[in-house]
Amino acid sequence: MATSGTDLGFEAELFKAADKLRGNLEPSEYKHVALGLIFLKYISEAFQLHRSKLLQEEYADLEDPEEYLAANVFWVPPEARWEYLQANAKRPRITFSDVNTGREREGDIGSLIDNAMDAIERANAAVLKDVLPKDYGRPQLDKTMLGELIDLFSRVGMHAQGQDSRDLLGRAYEYFISQFAGAEGRRGGEFFTPRSVVQTIVEMLGPQNGRVYDPCCGSGGMFVQSERFIENHQGRRSDIAIYGQERNHTTWKLCKMNLAVRGIDADIKWNNEGSFLNDAFPTLKFDFAMANPPFNISNWWQPQLEGDVRWQFGTPPAGNANFAWLQHIIHHLAPRGTAGVVLANGSMSSQQSGEGEIRKMMIERDVVDCMVALPGQLFYSTQIPACLWFLARDKGANGHRNRKGEFLFIDARNLGHMVDRTRREFSQSDIARITEAYHRWRAKPEAELGEHQDIPGFCRSVTLEEVRKHGHVLTPGRYVGAEDTNDDGISFEQRFGELRNQIQMQFAQSRELEEAVIEALAGVNSGV
Known part of the structure; x- marks a missing residue:
């Protein structure tokens, strides 16, 4: 019987079962095997679900791709449908028609999956061209494992009654990505930002409408959470347009698949050079930018970046790209745009190689809105302490109060x-x-959200003048003070007086004891 997928933790159970089949395959390699099959399973079921609806229509053509594409459903050719793959999953040799040559040939289940991926890409080239993994037929891949994975995923009903099919598959896909990121450690963090960090950024910015941008988008987590935010606030997906860039081609594929299973339309660009050397959207401005750039990268600078229009607050040092990312993002913000960026803690206080001067200029020109110091151990890729920068082009825009010359530290x-x-x-x-x-x-x-209150040890609103006194350092710990753990209504003066009286009494007792000891020693000496 097929699993509905509605039970709590079905993603974890599914991953645990799939991971048992991995054998000696490295997580970085197995990731593409498993995620590609989940994707294939989803689009095949979505296809069959829509096919069932078409059966109820008198004049519908079940084999017309336009009937499916018009409903935002991927067209799945017969050789790529899940039931066909499942029926051949355990057969050692299979004869099939190669979609690239049109000729009959023999192969195993791996060859059949590659052929299915080719067929789907050809049929949906506008969205999926060069996106899907197609190396299941390589000799090194255990074909018994592939057959067992197909059987495993066949038992999961991704389109269960009462569930949003995209969200259900999206949950599984996202969970698998997160688990692979954990297994890969540092390398995993290159394509995945922990969900709770992404959610914090998205909830802070609240992208309801407009253009959303991520210049180093990884597997697309920022975009998925943005869509979820809109849905949770009764908005429409069509109210935002998504743009992203990713230089790692493999990660770009993960992102395209992740967004496709969510039904999210997005313009995600890939090139080898990356956002600094080959900006995919040089003239576009965005209402929201969200990014988790690689921390402290040192090999980013090229001579052609000298004098770049993006360095409006100062040329970033060649040995660290942190302030290059911040300035790239600010450059791309619309006049009322806002941004949330994850960076290493050093960006808040470093004075090396002109970073302090760039930070000072950003503060003086009032594009920094809020700083959040994060706890350690949040990220798969690094143990370096991190922080969140929230930037605003105009701190009096978007229906909020005028915060010019003010900063919030959390x-x-x-x-x-x-x-x-x-x-x-x-x-x-x-x-x-x-x-x-x-x-x-x-x-x-x-707005009736309640009046802001500074909370010792947690948050505090600070003026530009105070930030200047701290040398334009933005570390929240310098500003929020210590948490008051003994707030019992007793004033500091009263508490200090009580402590002074107590210590004076203890000193007096100490002197009495000292005199008693001296007197006792004198008696012992006189008796000798």
């Missing part, structure tokens, strides 16, 4: 909980605490 280092030995995660209440503090701070009084 110290979230004590939030989060450990999900395993090595990694921490924000809970929903942690995310709400951070985002609500920001929203109250920037809201107009009539």
Whole structure:
């Protein structure tokens, strides 16, 4: 019987079962095997579901691709349909028609899957050209394992009754990506930003409409969460347009598949050079930008970047791209645009190679809105402490109060909980605490979110003058102070007086004891 996928934790159960089949295959290699089959399973079921609806229509042509494409459903040719693959999953040799040559040939289940991927790409080239993995037929891949994976995924009904099919498959796909990221460690972090970090950025910015941009988009997590935010706030997906760039071709494929299974239309560009050397959207401006760039990369600079129009706050150092990313993103913001960027903690205080001067210029020109210090162990890729920069082109726009010359500092280092030995995660209440503090701070009084209150040890609103006194350093710990753990209504003066009286009494007792000891020693000496 097929699993409905509605039980809590079905993604974890599915991954656990699939991981048992991995054998000696490295997670980085197995990732593409498993994710490609999940994708194939989903689009085949979506196709069959729509086919069933067409059966009820008198004049529908079941084999006309336009009937499916018009409903935003991928056309799946007969040789790529899941039931065909499942029927041949355990056969050692299969004769099939090669979609590239049109000739009959013999192969195994791996060859059949590659042929299916080719067929789907050809039929849906506008979205899937050069996206799907097609190396299942290589001799090194265990074909018994492939057959067992097909059987495993066949038992999961991705289009269960009462469930949004895209969301259900998306959950599985996203969970698999996160687990592979954890297994790959540092390399995994290159394509995956932890969901709770992404959700924090998205909830802070609130992308309801306009253009959304990520210049190093990885597997597309920022975009998925943006779509989810819109749906949770009764918005329409069509109200936002998504743009992204990714220089790793394999990761670009993951992103395209991730968005496709969510039904998200997006313009995701790939090139080898990356956003600095080959900006895919040189003239576009965006309402929201969200990014988790690689931390502290040192091999990014090229001579042709000298004097680039993006370096409006100063030329970033050749040995560290942190302030290149910030300036690239600010350059692409629309006049009322806002951004959230993950960077290493050093970006908040570094004075090396002119970074301090660039940060000072950004502060003085008032594009920094809020800084959030994050706890350690949030990321798969690094143990380097990280922070969130929130930027705003116009701090008096978008229906919020005028915050010009003001900054909000949030110290979230004590939030989060450990999900395993090595990694921490924000809970929903942690995310709400951070985002609500920001929203109250920037809201107009009539928004009825409640008045902003500084909370010692957690958040504080600060003026430009105070930031100047701290040398334009943006570390939240410098500003929020220490948490008051003994707030019992007793004033500092009263508490200090009590402590002074107590220590004076203890000193007096100490002197009495000292005199008693001296007197006792004198008696012993006189008796000798």
